[in-house]
Amino acid sequence: MNECIENTGFRPRIAAFFCNWCTYGGADLAGVNRLQYPADFRVVRLPCTGRMNPEFVLHAFRQGADGVWVSGCHPGDCHYIAGNMYARRRFTMLRELLEYAGLDPGRLHFSWISSAEAEKFQRTAKDVIEAVRALGPVDAATAATKTMVMELRKVI
């Protein structure tokens, strides 16, 4: 788990948006079960992935995130019946659009994780972090992503 950190010393900053009813609970359960995963993401708790505004994703990149991870309930399990189904279409469009504009798809992740899937949470967290870590910090990313994120990012 820590090989990459040891090799490169790079710990990405990942903004994670979790649905209160499933993935957030899944993360909690992973904690209760003492399942270890790298803690390189900051969680924002949402009532539902349907609450995700695509602007959140851009905003996260703008605020300095190296990656964004959105996770919610499996299709059919939404607390609000279908919030995640609407979100799915929105994600599809957003992902296509950002990739079209030049963002490396490895910096944007979506997953469905229920509150019972502590192990899947652990696994996915590792996956997401490894993927972003492998791409390196935004400054060292592919030309397109680098300029894109640097330009999205307000230089203060």
Next chain:
Amino acid sequence: MKARTEKIREIAKRLLHEGKVDVVIGYARGTSPMREQPFFARTPEQADQLTWSSFCVGNTAKSLVQVARAGERAGVVAQGCASRNVVGLIVEKQVQRDKVVVIGVPCLGMVDFRKVEAQVARSEGRRVETVEEDGEELVVRGRGFEKRLKRKELLRDNCFTCQHRNPVLADELAAEPTAETGGGDIDKVAAPWEKFPAADRWARFRETFQDCIRCYACRDACPLCYCKTCFVDDARPQWLGKTQDMTDITSFHLMRAFHCAGRCTDCGACESACPQGLKMRRLTSKIEKDIRELYGYSAGMDVQAVPPMASFRPDDSDDFIKQGGEQ
């Protein structure tokens, strides 16, 4: 064009005279050549100022929202794209079907005034003073020159790839239906951009948008942008700053394009309104293509339709989303 103008006036007069509508939204001659402006005719006499030409590029559906919000019944002069926006507004419940009379105009494509200016060499200080339409030709006159130009070569980019020149929804028609498509291939608009190597895509988008002066003319001309508070004006949280940094410019254009998903009819009002001549369609055409390919939806074709971003199917693709179960 003259016949169309006369027919529009005749219909508008009749509607206003019979009291079927409170106002007819159309175009009047602009104060400068090649710039027809939106016009609201409230009396049969005012209807005489309505006009139709190759430069009616603003989208009348934009004004329809404002009029409908005031509770007025409106007649709206609409070519193919604007009629689709009217349908979109009905679908999104911004306009009531029984409060709008669509005066449909089969469209021959609109002319991009920038292309005309380029043809008469504006850079050499030549100014277009009058433009006369003569069948398939434009007669452009200014001090010391007269040029006959082929209309076909001067059409706006989106008019080449137009798929619905005839109004989708029309209570009255101002001319006989015309050929349905502009002849171009709409699938090919986004294609070259998709093919660029990932490494320089953003550089190209930066180039596309770097001249943006954040005047919001694109938003103000777009009939889809009817929110009372736009996300760019939100202060808490402030999604993006007001500056002309690439940060703010690119965020604005990405989000504006995203908001058009499943709604944009490719009417080109944004590009025509842009004082800087930006090609916003490089973003919106990709979205239009995705919506069409993924969800089989084309905006503004059906009053009964449910917009794709406001609906879902259980079997929508989610292959990019990490599923459960797999190791």
